[in-house]
Amino acid sequence: MGQDAIAEFAASVTVAELEADPYPIYARLRREAPVCYIPAVRLWFVTRYDDVEFAGTHPELFSADLDDSPVDHTFGSPTILTVDGAPHLELRRSLDSKYRPKHVNGYIDDLVRPVAEQVLDGLAGRDRAELMAEYLEPVSVLSLGTVLGVAHLGAGRLRDWFWRLHLGVINFEGNPARAEAGAACSREIDEVLGPLFDRLEASPDDSTISHLLHSGMPGGACRARDFVMPTLKVILLGGMQEPGHAGGSALAGLLASPAQLSAVRDDPAGLLPAVVEEGLRWVSPIGTQTRQAVTGTELGGTTIPAGAPVGSLVSSANRDETKFADPDRFDIFRHRPGTGHRPAAPAHRPAVLAFGAGKHFCAGHAFSRAQVRIALEALLRRFPRLALDPARPPEFRGWEFRAPRRLDVLL
Numbered sequence: 001m002g003q004d005a006i007a008e009f010a011a012s013v014t015v016a017e018l019e020a021d022p023y024p025i026y027a028r029l030r031r032e033a034p035v036c037y038i039p040a041v042r043l044w045f046v047t048r049y050d051d052v053e054f055a056g057t058h059p060e061l062f063s064a065d066l067d068d069s070p071v072d073h074t075f076g077s078p079t080i081l082t083v084d085g086a087p088h089l090e091l092r093r094s095l096d097s098k099y100r101p102k103h104v105n106g107y108i109d110d111l112v113r114p115v116a117e118q119v120l121d122g123l124a125g126r127d128r129a130e131l132m133a134e135y136l137e138p139v140s141v142l143s144l145g146t147v148l149g150v151a152h153l154g155a156g157r158l159r160d161w162f163w164r165l166h167l168g169v170i171n172f173e174g175n176p177a178r179a180e181a182g183a184a185c186s187r188e189i190d191e192v193l194g195p196l197f198d199r200l201e202a203s204p205d206d207s208t209i210s211h212l213l214h215s216g217m218p219g220g221a222c223r224a225r226d227f228v229m230p231t232l233k234v235i236l237l238g239g240m241q242e243p244g245h246a247g248g249s250a251l252a253g254l255l256a257s258p259a260q261l262s263a264v265r266d267d268p269a270g271l272l273p274a275v276v277e278e279g280l281r282w283v284s285p286i287g288t289q290t291r292q293a294v295t296g297t298e299l300g301g302t303t304i305p306a307g308a309p310v311g312s313l314v315s316s317a318n319r320d321e322t323k324f325a326d327p328d329r330f331d332i333f334r335h336r337p338g339t340g341h342r343p344a345a346p347a348h349r350p351a352v353l354a355f356g357a358g359k360h361f362c363a364g365h366a367f368s369r370a371q372v373r374i375a376l377e378a379l380l381r382r383f384p385r386l387a388l389d390p391a392r393p394p395e396f397r398g399w400e401f402r403a404p405r406r407l408d409v410l411l
Helices: 003-012 015-020 023-032 049-057 070-075 085-094 101-121 131-148 155-169 176-202 208-214 225-255 258-266 268-282 365-382
Strands: 035-038 043-046 128-130 288-293 297-299 302-304 309-313 395-397 403-406 408-410
Touching (some): 003 023, 003 035, 035 302, 043 049, 070 155, 085 208, 085 225, 101 131, 101 365, 131 155, 131 208, 131 225, 131 365, 131 403, 155 225, 176 208, 208 225, 225 258, 225 268, 225 365, 258 268, 268 365
Antiparallel strands (some): 128 408, 288 309, 297 302
16 A cells, blocks of 8 residues: 555544554554554554564553543543552552452452343343443442442443543643543542542542552651542543443353353353453454654554654454454454364464553453353343344444444343
8 A cells, every 4th residue: 555545544434443443554554554644533554463562561662651641631630540650650550459359359259240140130020221321330339439439420421520631631632622621520539539539538438439548658747639640530431431332342152143142041150251351352442552652663564753642542453353363253263272173363462452552551451351241141140032133223323332223132
């Protein structure tokens, strides 16, 4: 593909096309222009697995601290996503230790299963449901909300918050309406959570918000509210939407494959972890790690200019044909050696990059994976005849945040 043709294709890409289905665009870029500037979203797209991993693990070349970040515009700064060095280490240090994998395994079932069962009770006696709004998103926000200390606000408000926050965070194109929607929600969170912060600053408890303020601090001291609030908003968006949306994508893929669904019903404990992992690969709920080139840097045969904003596309990396055979196909067996099913190519199985790479690898990955697994297990056990509604196929939307907007099923 010549340079003129590359530039013409890049200029033709629209936000609407990316939100409708970015994967054909990513596939063409991986083949013909793996590192390419996309004017519509004002980002250099990095699309191949090895390049995405490189950008995420070389902060000396690709900084998390962007000059013009929609994350910072929406949440304020610093956030754990958009700083490197000492501020990033301090924000990581503030995170509650209960998100570490060895701790998650000790409590996650007792936390998530009662939430899932209570939400499922609300579907009892019905013959159909829309599972994103009526099950997966509520379980996601209430499970994490319990740990954060905000579950009392209710699933409706917490879902509303992440949907409005996301409009600001995806606003790479500079849409004023999206920017204001995200900023207005951010201001509302400051107001609603102000009294909670007042209480926790004076009287710590075991909630994540309290840990953000107090963990690792000298006795009687706490971090400034303005320092931790932007990172809390990161959690309120990414941490609350990712498990529900990952579960929706995984379930859409599973229900569309009767043979795989039958296998999971026969061995839920053995196969549901693979369902979760394949769902994260097939449709990554959060599509990018954004970075800024520290200096002019060659990547994928192209020089990214110093100071340029970079969209390191984990969603595209997870469908890289050189790493995953038949990558557009939902296949839970690609992650399981020795099953007699065709494995991923090449012979080694690359890690799914849905939670990023490097020092900014998501601290909540174990919590998220376990939450999705438990929610799906409870749903499939409660409704053994669960099936997609043939009259209402799943509706996927988004590129920075992608999942079914609707997942209509027959119960």
